[in-house]
Amino acid sequence: MPAKKPLVVVTRKLPDVIETRMMELFDTRLNHDDRPMSKSALIEAVAQADVLVPTVTDRIDASVLSQAGPNLRLIANFGAGVDHIDLATARERGITVTNTPDVLTEDTADMAMALILAVPRRLAEGERLVRSGKWAGWGPTFMMGRRIWGKRLGIIGMGRIGQAVARRARGFGLSVHYHNRRRLHPEIEQELEATYWESLDQMLARMDVISIHCPHTPATYHLLSARRLQLLQPHAYVVNTARGEVIDENALTRMLQKGELAGAGLDVFEHEPAINQKLLDLDNVVLLPHMGSATLEARIDMGEKVLINIKTFADGHSPRDRVLASML
Ligand code: 8YV
Secondary structure (H helix, E strand, O other): OOOOOOOEEEOOOOOOOHHHHHHHEEEEEEEOOOOOHHHHHHHHHHHHHOHHHHHOOEEHHHHOOOOOOOOOOEEOOOOOOOEEEEEHHHHHOEEEEEEEOOOOOHHHHHHHHHHHHOOOOOOHHHHHHHHOOOOOOOOOOOOOOOOOOOEEEEEOOHHHHHHHHHHHHOOOOOOOEEEEOOOOOHHHHHHHHEEEEEOOOHHHHOOEEEOOOOOOOOOOOOOEEEHOOOOOOOOOEEOOOOOHHHHHHHHHHHHHOOOOOOOEEEEEOOOOOOOOHHOOOOOOOOOOOOOOOOOOOHHHHHHHHHHHHHHHOOOOOOOOOOOOOOOO
């Protein structure tokens, strides 16, 4: 890192307070019109920058990183998930990668809980009906959904966000089950009253609602494959606020169409921002535009983390939020 202020290229528009502070601290290049950068713009950015600040909408793959200039030493991602960055190539080239964990945990868990409530209780369907002007009035068998209280929630990926969902779920009377690479510490398991399932297949077959909270890695790509989705009971619901790639979206859509699953709440998709038309045609799904962590507070906290990560690195220290390729 040169002694002068590092050149920081930010790929998307960040909250004003963050951009202002970024400009005070570093030689900063902002993206004022917020249009996602093309591949050639990204290549130009990595060729010139000391630090790149990308988001989930930038594909920082090997072909982009191979064009990185000798100055690029840090990729300070604005976001927790880093599946859009080729970590192995970054490591090979001696580029440090940081992310912004913790600060979006509670907001993302809120969104997952909102979907866990919204899908079985048909919130979006009801709202659409009222707005359509076609609501003919109350009836005893009208708009019946399914009860949340007393049902079984299976959480896939029991990290920070999974645990935050578990805490909320208990308040809604759901029993908490989870599958994770590693079993939680017994004290945490006890606090969350969570039941561990070593076998994901066995857990899937017994749950009423599944909520996904694992990162997208080569190991979790299509973790909910067509075969695994078939293990779910037809009255089950699937909620995904993690990454679209964790579910085989075509298989999920086919099952929803055929009534082999009761419904789904999706904040993320396999080919964002494109959404399968067949999903859009279904009534038993709630579809959101990747807004799980979209609160003003989270975005500012994420930006502050990015600033701290860059400053720590520029001062010659190891940033706390360093992402290790071995985390995959
Ligand atoms: C962010 C997310 O909005 O942090 C993440 O991993 O999925 C989102 O909540 C986005 O990634 C920002 O880059």
